[in-house]
Amino acid sequence: MAQNKQKRGPMQFLQFGVIGFANAAIDIGTLNLLLILFHTDDRGMLLLYNTISYILAVVNSYYWNASITFKRSAKGSNRQRILFIVQGLVSLGVSNLVFLGANELLQLIGTNNWLRYNVAKGLAMFLSFLASFFMVKYFVFRDYGKRYIDEKN
Numbered sequence: 177m178a179q180n181k182q183k184r185g186p187m188q189f190l191q192f193g194v195i196g197f198a199n200a201a202i203d204i205g206t207l208n209l210l211l212i213l214f215h216t217d218d219r220g221m222l223l224l225y226n227t228i229s230y231i232l233a234v235v236n237s238y239y240w241n242a243s244i245t246f247k248r249s250a251k252g253s254n255r256q257r258i259l260f261i262v263q264g265l266v267s268l269g270v271s272n273l274v275f276l277g278a279n280e281l282l283q284l285i286g287t288n289n290w291l292r293y294n295v296a297k298g299l300a301m302f303l304s305f306l307a308s309f310f311m312v313k314y315f316v317f318r319d320y321g322k323r324y325i326d327e328k329n
Contacts, residue, residue, distance in 0.1 A: 191245040192309050195237060200305075203233040204297050211293060219276065222293075226275045226300070227268065234264045237308070246317035256316055263311035267304040275300035 206229035216222065238260055278296035287295070 188245050188313065189309065192241060192312075195240045195245065196305050198240070199233040199237050200301050202236055203229045203301055204294065205229075206232050207293070207297055217289070222279065223272055223276060226272055226297070229297075230268050230271050230304070231264075234267070238264075241312060242317070246312065259316040260312070263308060263316055266311065267308040270307050271300040271304040274303050 207225055210225040210228065214221075214225075216225075242256075275296050278299045279292055282292040282295060
């Protein structure tokens with residue numbers, strides 16, 4: 177049983193990563209589209225744009241990860257949906273803090289707007305991806321019933 181669990185961990189991370197690339201395309205694509213259509217340097221608007229792009233990616237993430245990566249433990253219950261929303265909000269907080277912080281640091285060193293926004297977004301996506309994976313695996317789609325049975329034996 178432990179060997180099966182060990183194999184599942186790296187495979188889940190790989191699947192989560194592949195889905196993460198699609199999410200990244202949605203996330204950074206939406207941010208850049210918003211910046212092209214409604215360019216701004218206003219911190220509040222940048223926060224709004226980052227939040228919109230992140231939410232679209234999270235919706236995509238939930239669908240695919242519940243269907244593929246964590247399908248064994250994804251029950252589609254209200255509890256899991258609420259926990260997914262909670263982890264999404266925490267990951268959004270990580271994303272927004274990193275995006276705004278990196279944007280400010282890069283602005284101080286004189287990085288041009290396009291590069292600054294995209295590097296800051298890339299860092300935000302990477303760190304929120306890591307936070308999201310571990311929260312989804314160990315908090316949202318955790319197989320409580322199976323773990324309880326394994327601990328009893």
